[in-house]
Amino acid sequence: MLKNYFKIAIAVLRRRKFFTFISLFGISFTLTILLVLTSFLDKIVGDSYPDHKRDRSLYVSRMSEIRKDNGINSGPLSFYFFDHYARSLKTPVKIGITNGANNTNTYVNNKKITVNYKYTNADYWDIMEYDFVEGKAFTKQQIDRGDKVTVISEDIKKEYFGDVPSVVGKYFEADNIKYRVIGVVKNVPVTSYMTYSDIYLPYTVAKSDFTKDKGYSGVFFGILLANSKADVPRMQAEFQSMIQRLPMERKEFIKIACHASPYIVSYVDTGDDNRSGVTMVLTAVGIFVLLVMLLPALNLVNINITRIMERSSEIGVRKAFGASSNTLVYQFIVENIILTLLGGVIGVVLSFIAIGVINSAHLIPNLVLSINFTVLFIGLLICFFFGLLSGVYPAWRMSKLNVVTALKAQ
Amino acid sequence: MIRLQNIEKVYRTDTIETLALNSINLDVARGEFLSIMGPSGCGKSTLLNIIGLLDLPSKGAISISDQKTDHLSDKQLAQFRNKKLGFIFQSYHLINDLQVLDNVELPLLYRNTTAKERKMLATEALEKVGLANRIKHFPTQLSGGQRQRVAIARAIVGRPEIILADEPTGNLDSAMGNEIMDILISLNRNEGTTIVMVTHDENMAHKTHRLVRLFDGSQVQ
Structure with a gap:
């Protein structure tokens, strides 16, 4: 039938x-x-590359300051917030700080190349497990000294330098500044917004001094790494308690909302407690x-x-x-x-x-x-x-x- | 074999009631070849549909092979039609997407038969109507007479006791009509199949054992 x-x-x-x-x-x-x-x-x-420690990490992507008129100032945070307030927490063993990739143009043989760049601190490289094709990441000492060094992606290496076996020690020019290449990493997809970039720079080489601004809002994200998976809830609670103790920046603010969340939750964070991104x-x-x-x-x-x-x-x-x-x-x-x-x-x-x-x-x-x-x-x-x-x-x-x-x- | 008692059929719309059949009493004996005649719209096809359990009467009772058919469920009616009845329609009603053999096998699909048995029985039925060499054809590749012979093969493949034919020669020329009539007569004579046939054609009607005439839904002969 x-x-x-x-x-x-x-x-x-x-x-x-x-x-x-x-x-x-x-x-x-x-x-x-x-x-x-x-x-x-x-x-x-x-796909977690290069962020393989997600199970013991929490991500802080934005802060919202709620005004008396119920208006909201919302956005990424300042370097100072992470380096000062988050750093004061006991549970995180590392605090990676980075910003979303910006872009600039550079020229090779009269050909324009758009380059995405981002700044990081040293902990960032300890938390993230990039696959280095050659070289290595910049160190805390290099960052503190303000060395003009960079880690670049495989794709930009090929585009900028062509098919050459090694580029470590060569110079990469972006925004009229020459950076010495100290490492080449495998590409990261653009959808991994916290880790994607063409070139990675120490935060100390930026034209503006990120450490000067003592306000909460800025351009940075933070990744808090706990010692073990079991410590994550404690780290989250500690972060939340720190946020509750934060003084208001201005009189018209009545509340601060900021969360250290697992990756997926932070990915869709709206910054508004009343409208969960998830x-x-x-x-x-x-x-x-x-x-x-x-x-x-x-x-x-x-x-x-x-x-x-x-x-x-x-x-x-x-x-x-x-x-x-x-x-x-x-x-x-x-x-x-x-x-x-x-x-x-x-x-x-x-x-x-x-x-x-x-x-x-x-x-x-x-x-x-x-x-x-x-x-x-x-x-x-x-x-x-x-x-x-x-x-x-x-x-x-x-x-x-x-x-x-x-x-x-x- | 077939007993109709006081059959009435009324078609109702919001405004009109039409009496299609009025107090029909009819007995058809086993092995009888009966023809029903009458002008268009007199209720011949309605009567045949009611005998074939394709339509329900508004009043009255039908029994076939000594079995009362009212109160049968949809499933029981389907099984009853499958085992006891075979239909031949004026416009053949073959499934054009299926080959001749598949069309003839159709009634056997609703029985517990294997594919092999179905093929054997369908081929046998097609041989009886002289179309064994057309099993792979599609209905659209056949003439009107051939299509009606396929329809007859489909009607007899399940070896039903009764065949109900609704103007089986109506769409055919006289030569082909006679051919079809000969097949029906031979089925009736040789296999003892009871046949009830609706026709407009006096000549065909006179070849049957008995003629019933309808006029305005009532039996006049």
């Missing part, structure tokens, strides 16, 4: 090619979006996924009704010759599952192509996406589920069709 259903399913697919195209496009496109999206998320959440992101992703899945499902239901309506004569004949309503529901669901699984397979192929194109086009620096096979499996399972869902209603509706009416419909 299944063979018969399969035969007719394929025949129906071939009969109305436009409908088939719309159905398959809907399913495969949805799956492609989901797979590419989850591949991004997987990269952001799952809740917002989960809601947004949930709504997005629901819409992405619901639209093709409704579309499929609609198309299926039209498709099955066209086959009312067949329904009449099958009923006349002994098919019960349940048997017909089963038949149409099987046909629909064949259709959705076919769409699923096309979706997987499209996803591989899309990810290949995204990777080869270098749309996002250093981001190499790959298919997550768990997601692939879940995606196919979702396809199966939607095949079932979008097939049940039309099938049930049509199976209730009166035989005589169905036969007359031809």
Whole structure:
């Protein structure tokens, strides 16, 4: 019987090619979006290079100062905040301080190169485990002396120096300052916003002296490293208690909100205690996924009704010759599952192509996406589920069709 | 074999009630070949649909092979039709997406039969109607007469006791119509199949054992 259903399913697919195209496009496109999206998320959440100590780290990405009029001043923090207040905590063994990458232009053989640069302190290099292709990170002594040294990424090495085996000891010019290259590290994807850059500089070589500003707000993020995973809750509590004791910077401020959070939470931190970033992101992703899945499902239901309506004569004949309503529901669901699984397979192929194109086009620096096979499996399972869902209603509706009416419909 | 008692069929809309069949009492004996005639819209097809349990009467009772058919569930009705009845329609109602053999196998799909048995029985049925050499064809590749012969093969493949034919020669020229009629007569004679046939054609009707005439939903002969 299944063979018969399969035969007719394929025949129906071939009969109305436009409908088939719309159905398959809907399913495969949805799956492609989901797979590419989850591949991004997987990269952001799952790929920890060079931040391999996430399980014993807490991240401080922003502070919000709430005014009496309920207005909020929110943003990254000052170097002083981390070096003075965070440094006073007992639990963290290291406090990495860095800013988000800025960019500047430099010229090599009259060719303009845009270079992302960021400043770090010495602890940053102890916390992060960059893979050094050559050389090493700058030391606390070099930072304290204000040595004009830099660690660069593999990509910028190639772009700036060309295909040369070693560049340690050579000079890299950015913003009219020559920095001596002391290390080359493997690339970090731009989605790892705390660790991505083309060149890394000691914070002491910046044109402005970050240590002078004693306010809370600035341009820096902080990474607090605990001795062990077990110490993390204590470190978090200690940080929170320190924040509560912080004096208000100005009279109009009534509250300071600042959190040392696990990586994912800090990634989506809104800086507002009343609007958790995690809740917002989960809601947004949930709504997005629901819409992405619901639209093709409704579309499929609609198309299926039209498709099955066209086959009312067949329904009449099958009923006349002994098919019960349940048997017909089963038949149409099987046909629909064949259709959705076919769409699923096309979706997987499209996803591989899309990810290949995204990777080869270098749309996002250093981001190499790959298919997550768990997601692939879940995606196919979702396809199966939607095949079932979008097939049940039309099938049930049509199976209730009166035989005589169905036969007359031809 | 078939007993209709006081059958009435009323079609209701919001504003109108139409009496399609009125007090029909009919007995069809086992092995009988009965034809139903009457002008268009007199209720012939409605009556045949009710006998075939494809439609329900508004009033009255039907029993087939001494079994009362009211109160049968959807599943029981489906099984009953599958085992006892075979249908032939004026416009064939073959599934164009399936090959001839698959079309003929269709009633057997709803029984416990293996693929091998289905193929054997369907081929046998096609041999009886002289189309064993067309099993791989699609219905659209056949003439009207050939399609109707496929429809007959489908109707007889499950060896039903009763065949209900709704104007089986209505879409065919007289030569092909006669061919189809000959097949039906031979089925009735050789296999003892009870046949109830709706027709417009007096000549065809006179080839059957008994003729029932309907006029405005009532039996007049």
